Amino acid sequence: MDTTAPNPAIAQAMAAVAAGVAKAESDPRRPRYHFLPPAHWMNDPNGTIYHNGYYHLFYQHNPYADVWDHMHWGHARSRDLVHWEHLPIALWPSTELGESHCFSGCAAVTGDGQPILIYTQVGPGDRAEWQANAQWAALGDPDWITWRKHPQNPALSLQTHGGPAFERDWRDPYLFQAEGRTGHIATCSIPSRATKRAFWNVPTSSNRATSGCCSPPPTGLWSM
DSSP: OOTTSOOHHHHHHHHHHHHHHHHHHTOTTSOSSSOOOSSSEEEEEEEEEEETTEEEEEEEEETTOSSSOSOEEEEEEESSSSSEEEEEEEEOOOGGGTOOEEEEEEEEEOTTSOEEEEEEEEOSSOGGGOOOOEEEEEEEOTTSOOEEEOTTOOSBOTTTSOSSOOOSOOEEEEEEEETTEEEEEEEEEOTTOBEEEEEEEEOSSSSOOOOEEEOOOOBSOOOO
16 A cells, blocks of 8 residues: 555545534533544544654544444544644555454554554454454554555454464454563453453564463453
């Protein structure tokens, strides 16, 4: 994908948000203190990170209506966590690749300094009809404004994650560093319907992570 060329999916989503601003701002029930998108639906915060003097906030966002659907990633940044600058929508569903939603995930910086978003890719249909989720990545420009889907997606799939057999609705990847190593955690269910938290060691090379283990489960599927 040419990052210098306009992304028509982002342009369409941003136009829909702009069209809803007047109605949103005239709503007397609209909160004035907490962070909000310019218009329409938001839910989970995603990819909170501090980098090069900015706090970045990504969030689950439907740019087309004030109900849950068409999950994108909205994006804003702040110097002080009080005054926020709205930025272009970061992630969009790549419908041409069978993607209908960009679910929750995290933001990080690669070893060579490039911004990266890791998130859960969800296919079309109702929840009962979803194909197996996969964990995808998107790469950003140095200013964290323009994003492109990683050419080697999925980063992890049910066929490649290297751990025990999960059910199809696994999600919410998160990268972290501890004791000089990089790890990856996600929420998953095994066929017994027990929720677990799966861990991977992330290698420093371009090879995908292949080791995994699970923690003791509560019941049901929990989002992280």
